[in-house]
Amino acid sequence: MMNSNSSDRSSNLLIIDIFLFSLAFYLLILSGLNIFDVGQARVDVLSSLTNHFDFNVPTGSGVKGVDGRDYSWFGIGSVLLGIPFYLLGKLLHIEPATLIPLVNVTISASTNCLMYVFTSSIGYSKRISLTISFIYGFTTMACYYAKDPGDQSIETLFILFSVYCMHKHTITQKTSYIIYSAFSIGMAVITRINAVIAIPAVLTLLLLEYIFSEFYQDKLKQIVTCICLFCICLTPFAALNMWYNYYRFGSVFETGYGIMATKWGLNIFAGTNTIIGLTGLLFSPGKGFFFYSPPTLFFFISVYCFFKLNFKIALCFVTLIISYFAFYSKYLFWHGDWAWGPRFLLATIPYFIIPIASILSNPSGKLKTFIVAGVILGAAIQITAISISPYRYFNYLKLNENIKFDIAQGDGVQPIQEPPTETYFNWRRSPILYHVKFVYDSAKKLSNYNYVEKTYLANNNDVLSQPYMNIFDFKWLYLNYINHTYKGILVPLLMIIVLCACGKNIYIHSNS
Template identity: 30%
Template sequence: WTQWVNSPGEVLGAFGPDGEVYSKKGPMPAILAVPWYWLLHGFARLDFTVGMLQSTLLWNGVITALTAALLWLTAVRLGYRDRTGLVLSLLFGLTTIAWPYANQFFGEPVSALTLLLTFYGIASWLRRRHAGWMAVAGVSAGMAVTTVTAHAPMIGLLGVYALAGWWFTPPSKPEQDGTGRRMGDLVRGLAAFVVPLLIAGGLLMWYNMARFGSPWDTGYHFDSGEGFTTPLWTGLWGLIVSPYRGIFWHTPILIASLVGMVPFARRHHLEALCIAGLTALFVGIYSLWWMWWGGFAWGPRFLVPITPFWVLLLAPLVDPIMIPAEAGEMTVPAASARDRLARALAALRQLSAGSWLLLILTPISLAVQIAAVSVNYVNYEIALRTIFPTAWDNPLEFGPPAQSLADFAVGPVFGQFQMLRDGLTANSDLAWLWPMGNVQWLIVLIGGAVILTLLLALIQWWRAAGSARQQDHGALSQPSRTPSAIAWITLLLLPVILVAVWSGDVSRNQHYGEPSVGYRAVLEEICSTAQAQDVLVTIAPFSYHIPMNWMPVYCRDAMPIYGYATNSFTHPEAQLALDRLTRSYDRIWFVTGGLPVNDPENTVERWLADSAYKADDQWYEDYRLVRYGTPAALDDAAFRGLNLPLRDENGTQVTVLAQRTPTSIVAGSVLPVDIVYQLDTPPPADLRWFVQLIAPGGIPAALLDTAPADGYVPFSTLPTGQELTERAGLQLPDNATPGTYQLIAGLYNPSVEGAPRLLAPDGSGFVELGKVDVVSKSEFSSSQ
């Protein structure tokens, strides 16, 4: 999509040497989402109404949930209670910027998961000394680097953590001690870690070579200003303190992480140093980055990957909070509710200031995230560009607003609440609340039921965990019940049911078009008659989400799609790609949105007029569908001389000198026709061409009415005495009867009543260009 090569806010892609547009982002997030996409596509093939783009965007929600679960396991691995791990996972998922990014398809959630998994694998290896854990760490490290290449220093630091841990941490089992055994553990562990990392690095270099022609080229335009060019203190202020992107504004609970770092470091020296180093690398590297604010995003996007580590620092503050809850449980069944409450209150009074700070900040941080996921943050980003004037035409000047502390009242955090106040309906980003107050009650009811069921299951698990802990402490209790397999399957199916209901309901959202109207009608038409050698080219830069959402649903077979901006030919690579399309495909479907015919700024359509063969032109509301044939079918065709004049009663003469067309064509294809002609006298008016393919029964099977260069050039402005070429395309019906057809062409004057034709010497109103054999699709297929 070439409009993303020079988009406001951030240049999202780059041209490869072949003229194709490639994303600058790492490939791993897309690779991980492929199974999810295939699953959704399978449902779409079964005629379930599924918006592919809408539903694919749910994938990062799965990634974030996995990260939360992994955070739970990490806390337990470090020796904390199961309940503490659960609370940390909930804090991560509900009170940090991880929640808003679970709704977007940025790569940062994948970075968070892979970096945390690398940390978890190393921590497990240090305690178990099993090389398999280092293999897990190595694979996840490779995934992190292929998500964002800039994560390589973080992986290096995690490797240092592994070496330091091996040196300073004794094995958990005495039989694993001894210099020889420890060295063997180190060699096996390092090999298991490094090998998958090297493989991932090699694959990434191959990918860079394939898309940009160099193993070191990632697509970023360092020579154009993209790079580590921001003064360090500017980026530090922006990421940490500024109202626009300051992490503590967007995730207030992380203020408590600063306090939690001290007790965490007392218990886990190496892990604390590792997290501190990761923090320094993340904040330092992205403070220097030219677009440290992350473009159109919510909060400090680049700090999302470090967020689970900062939440882990809260473990020493969460753990004491579990004591009051357990104090009410650690008693005999006969104890009164008053005794239980007294025990809990006594334990609460013993909480540290840090734990109390966490309790205070949690609801505040939760409220910030609820506002972030309820309101479309893009609306306020655009509003900020009005409050703080922005150079929209220059992405390198598309700078961050609301940088001063004096601007805190207009920062995005407070801006989200202002938009809630001004009108949730107009700014809603909720799946169940659409514009004009249209509430999707099915999503509300099913979603509410799923959340309530999961909440009850969570309470049951919490009680079971408390019962198990009572037994560990020798207190009297009822035996805890382990959930049955049916219960686990039910709990796993509930989110699946919710996703299915959500996907079906949001597919009706008018933002993605209405069925059989506008762009969706265009796509339905294309996919109903698409052939293997078809390609789609679009000039609808503000509607790209519609074909991405519906083409995989409507088209049984994938069709290549190229999205261009109106001014794409300012990039020579765009012409290179289009030129290759005309040589590689037989038919081009061309779609425009919100543009008139022959718009002078539509450089792509102008190029197609000179390079392809227009067959027809249809309007669908504000969208236009044009079919073109390509020169590919003319590779073996030669020009045939004609030298046939056409005259009108006023003496105007045009001589048809030659023509070129294939001698045979398959039904359903576009027949390309070159007409070479010369104006012998200046034309008195803007004449128009008609070209027809006449079936054996004398009825036109395909016809075209056109002006020079598809209407870009008035006939009256053409020079006399020069050879000119008119390109025409004739779209044959799929059921065209096999046989020999007659190809004719002529000129007429639309400005005169009756639109009289220019006449050939034999008095007919056309010239015969030649004969064409039409072959049925089945006959053509059997001959291949």
């Protein structure tokens, strides 16, 4: 019989292998593109910060600040996380922008590990916890967002860690976990300010612990003390965020989005049809949450059982889910384009997936078949997502099908182009179906795709000739086709070796 130390060692090794397996897979699918605004903005701010200790970005690539210079409208959190990667690039004489995508790759691999740890801490076995981790990391849209340069994956990790730490506090009553929880949600907030809507869900878990516990004599005093500690620990992050806003735009409450909305002549929360936003996020073929992450549907089968076993955690999860859906259904750009799926809701996926553990122990034959089918479907959809750049879909609509996009622009801010709202509710315009077609078309072109010189690419405005409109969106493949070299093939070979080695270790440790 395995003793406690051996079991802990086996679990720790399993976590390491989950991280390395996820890291290798996400490196394998890394994008070869650098055309995303958030990714380029992160590089621009890092360049300014490391070269002359400032935050401005090149003219025309941001929002005009209080001093007349351009500044990024994105939060500072992802910039801080990118500093080690940027400096490492400079140290190794590698183009720093090459290493910045590793921020999201590392973050996403870490989230998979945290999904395993969180599920295990609730009391589920290693095999079930591992299954939950893999369902999340490889069969939901979290898989695509490991390669996307946006901040959603960072937001997801830090909110999840905040919830986990608060859960650990309810188990151990250690004050340190409240501090960790506050620090983590603070990092999420300075990365994406909308993360503040997750705070009530985190505090709900804290309140329920004291309200329903019989071990505390003065519950009100304990609640006030813990909430005050949580808020005090959030203060440095709030102060940093307000200072960063003031430095850029002259107001502690101005993130840049308000300036853009004013210049566009839009009110991004008033006048928005909440019903359209909510139905779009839930059911539309263009942005329906469950179409992009089919395993999340199992939540509705498992939530009753999960509530009975873990009432406080379940209520926290549901509060967070409702908060996000309610907030973004009122947002003018609820679809979050240009992007793959409903990117603003990525942070809610862990709370749909973890409850599934409650029905995995001994599912009936029909339920098991349903779960397997859902996981396979989810994995298939993620394959189409990671294989093709989402920009290809939007450019295809504009250039090949002559769909007229809605355009908002203003002096000193970046213009925005969005498909007409009816596009999202039209099954024939479903990005998932288009991506299936693109995968097929790219596979046919793969053997005879013409090499294109870098210099030609840099000066050519013909979008249709760009590689991301013709071949699969993998960095190593771009190296082969654009650089006239097969050195890129070494990357997938190495990653496949790591995947096999870690896969073997995962099988061994999960069964020990």
